[in-house]
Amino acid sequence: MIVTTEEELQALKEIGRICAGAIDIMSKALEPGITTLELDKIGRKFLDDNGAQSAPEVTYRFPGATCISVNEEVAHGIPGDRVIAAGDLVNIDVSAEKNGFFSDTGASFAVPPVTSKIKRLCRDGKRAMWTGINQVKPGGDFADIGNAIGDFARKNxxxxxxxxxxxxxxxxxxxxxxxxxxxxxxSERRRIAEGHVFTVEPFLSLGGEFAEEEEDREWVLYSIPKALTVQFEHTLVATRNGPVILTLPEGE
Structure with missing residues (x-):
């Protein structure tokens, strides 16, 4: 999508804030003993209370309002009876729709106590995302985003x-x-246009190269080779004054 009106931009900001708010409230409830289904219900209620609906459910019939991936799971974790434990690495990915507009955001959280390596992975996953976002400008190359993130990953x-x-x-x-x-x-040759709406969401890993489903589990993706992985994601609009981040929590 390319934003052409102020009304479109405001609608995108509204659903972006809702997605960010769901991540925020879910992350605050994240503690040992909670199940991923209980966490998902918190996110679902927040979306419902704000007049939004889960994008994975309405688009792909995903079996959950949100995606919650734990430890060995890289993405598309299905909410269920899995109990969160101390030391777990949990990714929460929320995408939603309201009034015909969609937004998407995600973040990874380490449940204390965790090792310094996992703390660093979470910190650097967020840094990798912002490294990519900082390349966004109208007329620029989409390839610049991946090149910058690749340099960051290699150096670290x-x-x-x-x-x-x-x-x-x-x-x-x-x-x-x-x-x-x-x-x-x-092979990436496309250019960024003013008003382009898209996500930036690197998956930074301690050794994983690709993600695949296992035969007995639909939807859930695991890294190949198996390795802990974090994902951080924002939805943004490319403007002449720099990227406008749509999925920041209220007040940021």
Whole structure:
């Protein structure tokens, strides 16, 4: 989607704030003993209370309002009876729709006590995302995002999951520009237009290269080879004054 009116921008900001608010309230409830289904219900209620609906449910019939991935799970974790334990690495991904507009955001959280390596992974996952976001400008190359994130990962001795990409969003959950690489991709030739709406969501890993489903579990993605992985994601609009981040929590 390319934003052309102030009304569109305000509608995108509204659903972006709702998605950010769901992440915020879910993360505050994250503690040992809570199940992923209980956490999902908190997110669902927040979406319902704000007049939004889960984008994965309405678009793909995903079995949950949100995606909650724990430890070995990289993405698309299904809410259920899994109990969160101290030391777990938990990714919460929320995408939602309101009044015909969509937004998408995600973040990874370490449940204390955790090792210094996991703390650093979470810190650097967020840094990798912002490294990519800082490349966004109208007329720039989408490839600059993946190149910058790739440089960051290499310098800090991480790998990147190379088949989970950023994407265009706005009037639908996934739209053009599709499959935006958050890793160095020589085949990426597209340019960023003013008003472009898309996500930046690198998957920074301690050794994983790709993500795949296992035979006995639909939806859930695991890294190949198996390795702890974090994801941080914002939805943004490219403007001449820099990227406008749509999925920041209220007040930020």
């Amino acid at each position: 001795r991480y790998s990147l999951i190379r088949n989970l990409a950023s994407h265009g969003i706005g009037r639908s959950l996934h739209e053009e520009p599709a499959e935006l690489s958050t890793w160095p991709d020589p």
